[in-house]
Amino acid sequence: MDRKIKLLLIVGSVILASLVVIVVLCVHFIRKPTLSLTFEPAPSKGAFIYLNFRDRDNINQWTSRLDDFLKPYYHETGQSTNLKYCEQGIPPKQNSDEVCDVDVTHWHPCVRDTKYGYTSIKGPCIFLIFNQSPEWLPEYYNSSTVPNNMPQYLKEHINKVESKDGVNSTRLRVVWVSCEGETPVDLEAIGPLQFMPSFGFDGQYFPVIAKEGYLKPLVAVHFEKPIYSIVIDVVCKAWARNIDHKKGQGIVRLALLFDD
Ligand SMILES: *[C@@H]1O[C@H](CO)[C@@H](O)[C@H](O)[C@H]1NC(C)=O
């Protein structure tokens, strides 16, 4: 009898201990910074965007998805009025209830009025979204810490800003963004790109503040002159010293096919 109870106690303790370990692990993983890069318009499955400029239904499907996604950014979801135009690289004060605006309305041609470029020969746009957890703060690059595999135009941009405004410039408080073709063929097919509002997610949006109306930072990527009728594999990356692409942080792949 006694032995049975002992055994039960031991088994019970082991089960309890295992549960505690599982819960602790779960909490650990849930709280880990996510640091993911996503894009819109997102296909319902996978990462393949097919735009047929002659097919109105096809185009409407993508533009209405963007219309919905961008509603808060066009201030159409009845947010409170704590939106503020923030200075470059400077987040709102910690105790204020202000939230920095993400002014997508000026990112021509990636705007609603021109259907995000999905009807014109100017080339279409996608929007990159940076998702991070509240406690995360970027460690920004300067010209002496930029990694070798960073695209040349970003390195040059950082050098230029630094030699003009100094190494402590708020203009270097940016999580830089790049998009490139995956292969030499893709590199050629993708054509020139324009990034809006600039080459990355501005430091004013970090850290995430759990406040009503917080808008995740966006970067619009305008494909100015992509080659049509072939699938273009694209890889986009967000760059800060504490974003590890090898761990899948801040990196997203998508495939584009444009037809007319
Ligand atoms: C560049 O950044 C690194 C890492 O944050 C820092 O140690 C270094 O002092 C910076 N360089 C200059 C010139 O300030």
Ligand SMILES: *[C@@H]1O[C@H](CO)[C@@H](O)[C@H](O)[C@H]1NC(C)=O
């Ligand atoms: C940049 O900031 C660091 C730390 O605040 C300071 O020690 C350094 O002198 C500054 N450098 C310049 C060029 O202003």
